[in-house]
Amino acid sequence: MGGGAVKLQVIGINHVTAPVSIREQAGMSSEEIMAGYRTLAGLHSDGGVAVLSTCNRTEFYVAGAATLADVLTWWEQWSGVERGQLSEYLYWLQDDQAIDHLFRVAAGVDSMIIGEPEILGQVKTAYQLAQDGGVAGVLHRVFQTALRVGKRARTETAVSQNALSMGHVVVELVERVFGQVSGLKVLILGAGDMAGLVARHIHSAGVSGIQIVNRTPSRGQSLAKEVGGKAYGLHDLDGLLAQADVIIAATKSPEILVTEQVARKAFRESEHRLRFFFDLSVPRNIDSGVRRSGREVFVYDIDDVRSVVEKNQAERRREADAVDRIVREEVVQLREALSATDIGPLIRGLRDRAEEIRVAELSRVMTRLNHLDDEERDLIEQATRLMINKILNDPMVSMRKWAARGDHERVDMVVDLFHLRPEVEAKTRAIIAEPRLGSSG
Amino acid sequence: MLRALITVFYIVGAVFSVAGFYRPRRLISATVVTAVSWGLLTFYLIHLGLAAAELPVTSFGTWLAVLVWIIAGMALMVVWVFGGQYRALSGFLLPVGAVFWLADLGVADGVQRMPLSGWLPLHIVAATLAVVALLLAAIFGLMYTEKERELRKKSVEVFYYRLPALQVMDRWSSRLAGLGLGLWLIALAAGALSARQLARPPMGPLAAGWSLFTAVMYGLYFMMRSAFGWRGRPAAVMLMVLFLVVLINFLTLNLHWIVASSFHF
Known part of the structure; x- marks a missing residue:
């Protein structure tokens, strides 16, 4: 059909x-x-x-x-x-x-x-x-x-790009700093929920050999096993730090675990190397002075990561405009394809006429209803739209049936009855005058 | 008329490519407009070459036009071949090309016939390609510093989203500087051999000395990278400064030589 x-x-x-x-x-x-x-x-x-x-x-x-x-x-x-x-x-x-x-x-x-x-x-x-x-x-x-x-x-468009969760944003930042993540050395402090979440994201992004440092080694081992990494105790931290490209702290420890002095000592041999610290703990576990421990050291705490999430959301919203353009383009194409053999122009003409009347009358009334708030105005707007839809529903169903049966006289009558625009009228008359494949008429 | 058209299309292409940072779809317009300007420039260079029955590199003005042609071609190639976040490169490359083109309008001197014999063609080709490679290295350095600045400020904006990863840009800048230095050394050697044939350096002793100094400075850059592990921002800034050294060589000393000797290339 x-x-x-x-x-x-x-x-x-x-x-x-x-x-x-x-x-x-x-x-x-x-x-x-x-x-x-x-x-x-x-x-x-x-x-x-x-x-x-x-x-x-x-x-x-x-x-x-x-x-x-x-x-x-x-x-x-x-x-x-x-x-x-x-x-x-x-x-x-x-x-x-x-x-x-x-x-x-x-x-x-x-x-x-x-x-x-x-x-x-x-x-x-x-x-x-x-x-x-x-x-x-x-x-x-x-x-x-x-x-x-x-x-x-x-x-x-980039509507699906740019991560919106903390775990994904950590991976995104790492990718936007280092490019390929597969060869990176990632050190995670902690083995709790947040550490586990980030470790799984990092692992699924292609990082192998993640090092988990935890105060309780057995808990660290369990997470390390899950992400194909290796668990260490807190006493190993200083030694591991020097080799790491990405250091993520997500513990419940109330104290600073990586101080500026420790970092300076660890990075003395390679102070130009890119390093990224993520401190997702509250209270923070990484001293903010760590950023001075090397020339290319970045330290992001949980608020910084959250601000990237917000920026990404804004970026996606901006891309939604581009998506709307694609949608409009495809709707027009589909409508044209579907209208090629039907009475689409007549239906649209009738609906447009009703909508014009609705909008015009509504705006006239609204100017006199200044006391209404936005919610009340929306309600009236919705109610009038619903009314129009309900009034037009049955006539449109009938028109489609007539068109499908090839009952041109009745369809023609609607065009005359509602004084539809000349171009709609001309197009509709031309379409209904043509014999349709599969139609009885 | 043709030069005016090239100027308009090139500058519009450069403006659109910069606008592409903020509205990525502008890059499509930028690519189309740049392709038109590149086509016009090709036609212009062919016309100059046919008029003089010579490659259009025998004067400083036409050489600059060729350089702009290569830059526009590189920008188009990067968009079509690499795509992705490399497309943003054109937003840096085309404005620089536009500046060169405007400089070319100022020094345009037509084609002065000069026999391209002996080592001189190799000198010109190697020097031109070296300038392009070193320009790209400096631009990757500039892109690095811009993205790094956003990350350091913890306020990710346009460059965070549009530019390649920091480490990738650092690698590209180093590779391109290596390629540029290699070509530069070939140009130096060919220039020295050419100087023997011409009984003087092609662009005068001052430019020859500065070229040698430029090569030493790039050598220093690689020494800093290998011996002291220089990466990231310091290395990127050094590449930008070094390109200024290259520019001094081409835009100041060469011009000085042209004016001082009243000899075109």
């Missing part, structure tokens, strides 16, 4: 609209989704359906004549959550807005952590489940494009 001849909508909740207590109730496992696909075969009869359910969102992508009420009924049955509980957290987007939303989700810019890599895999899984359940229908093309958008966002 011609993809564009069918309405596409997304109904869902996410980390922005709903608290975790609601998201955890409304979420569904892969098994539940598959069970839903099997028991509600009627859902996909005239379009397609795909459910994307992660810890931060649950969304129903539905193509076809289904109404909002239909989808909510299905959701209620599948998840067991009453629709009344969900209603205030829901968003409902249609056609271009729904496509735009899916693309943004796949690109990672709608995520809680911008650019997070997991979401693309989750979108892929949602699509795969719909395919396996035989319900993907015309959503096949939309999801394929969404996956492409996700890949483009990650390869053409």
